[in-house]
Amino acid sequence: MLFSLFSEFNRVDAEDILGINADAAILVDAETGRVLYEKNSDQVLGIASMTKMMTEYLLLEAIKEGSVTWDQEYSMSSYVYNVSQDYDLSNVPLKRNGTYTIQELYEAMTIYSANGATIAIAETIAGSELNFVKMMTEKANELGLKDFKFVNSTGLNNSDLINHIDDGQQLVGEDQEENVMSARTTANLAYHLLKDFPEVLETTSIPVKIFREGTDDEIEMENWNWMFPELAMKHGTPAYKGVDGLKTGTTPFAGACFTSTASRDGNRYITVVMNAKGGDPRAARFDETKKMLDYAFNNFSKEEIFPEHYQVKSNKTLSINKGKEDQVKVYTKEAVELVSKKNEKENYQPVLVLDKKLLNDEGELTAPVKKGDKVGYMTLESKDGESIEFLDGSSLKVDVIAAENVEKANWFVLSMRAIGGFFSDVWGSIASTVKGWF
Structure with missing residues (x-):
């Protein structure tokens, strides 16, 4: 894979005060980016569908700039259709001759982590996923992110995509590659996403939504964030007051990952868990996230220091x-x-x-x-x-x-100061000489 391109990691906590059961984790203040806790936060690991935060960023930027509109319609490419029909991947099935609005595709990507919808957005913005990956890299550099590599817009392993290409599309990198980042960089991406486009929370906070309700394409999209009260009881995960995002990710290479954000009483925090361990990892990532959020809300607050x-x-x-x-x-x-x-x-x-x-x-x-x-x-x-x-x-x-x-003093005052300084120096010299006589 890619680890020869990066230092393995340059920071390991002397004492893991929270005992986070994951390969890497980080907790930061969402307003300032202050790091409040970290574990192996510079180790470069797979990020799976947490990748989609960058796709969200670029789409929301394109919307803001007016190059893409919410009601703009997307016409299906063979690549997107093929990916959307793969039921081993997270998807909403798209029709070969169907047209879908960017709003519909964005909601499918953000709530349900739909991979075909994500590639459709990439094609809309950049013409092809290949060009979009270049944009992802350029934007990451512009935001000052470090320790990353993008090979696709979704976070899937390239091997999951390669068999679906039949219309001239190309993939970046090797057949078995995935997108990678450190926990610190992932948190930094989330930090910029929330700073620049806080409206993303309007969608990431939706627990369940019907895709194309009332049509033949209708499908229930349940958010993969199982910390919402509506979903926690169903999945045996901790419900958490104030959680309203942000993005999960799971592949065999990356393991179970989660970038969360939660707000209470005017304080907002961001957490990242990478390759959570213990029991069902898809549920364990929420247990580990809860540890960090509890630590933040119970122990920290904004203080006026001076x-x-x-x-x-x-x-x-x-x-x-x-x-x-x-x-x-x-x-x-x-x-x-x-x-x-x-x-x-x-x-x-x-x-x-x-x-x-x-x-x-x-x-x-x-x-x-x-x-x-x-x-x-x-x-x-x-x-x-x-x-x-x-x-x-x-x-x-x-x-x-x-x-x-x-x-500024006028020339006369400056002259008098200079004269006064001269005589002061002279008098000081005479006084020193006289003292030397005795």
Whole structure:
């Protein structure tokens, strides 16, 4: 397979505090991308139908840009028809001479993980699945994703697709390849999907829907997310308040996977479980997801660590060169907020980082300085060494700005300062010499 293309993984938790029974897992804050828990989160593994989050992203982007519309009709290719008739795969059966709206195909893909419908969307956007896979890769790079490879739009193994090709379609990669990502990258894709297209939740949150209700194509689509109360009792899985997405995935290579998102009391989290173990893995992935969501909602909340206009004690002012005043007060532009363990705001200390390009050799700003001018940023450090880590590898930063105007002094004042400085230096030299006599 593909593992020679990637480092096997570069992060293993010293202590798995949640005991997640899966090959890899991660829990993040959906608003900021802060990583709250991880297990083997950089190990590259199969993602199966979690792939469809990228297909959703590209479709919703095309809808937004107007290149595709919801009521646009798709006419069947032989490839899509053949895939849709494979009852060993998740599908809604499509008619050879049928036409279907993009809205219908999107719902079939998002709710029921229908593979034929997914390829139909790919063909609509890019003309062919081959071209669509190129778009998937380009978009992943644009979003800053790492440790991934796409070979198709669905997440199936290429071997499941190759026998259905009879109209000039081509597959990317080898006959046995599948799409792969790390848990971190999968969470990052979900993070961008929710940030850029939150309307995806309107569809991912539907437990059951009838495809083409009232027609000969009618079929009940039951969401593969068995954490919805309507489905949990039926499948013996944990129902979870606030879960409204996002995407399951299962293949022999990837195992049972799940990217979830849940919201309660204004807090939203994203979890990823890859190759869940124990009992029926298709059910176990929801048990492992529940562990992470419980940990998040029970232990974390958004805290205001420092208020707006906070001043770092050791740097409440900065020296000014050539100004009417010789100092300027500086403070944070906005409050410093962080999703952290409850009642642990005292565990964080501020770190001021000044923009060195704005300072002279003596570490001074040069007048004029306007109120609101950015002079640097403030970040946080944990007093106990706890990691403050984000999906994109960045750190928390809040702008530090000048709190007031400082005008440039006129030539006369600057001249008098220079003269005063000269005589001060002379007097200092004489005083040192006289002291040396005694």
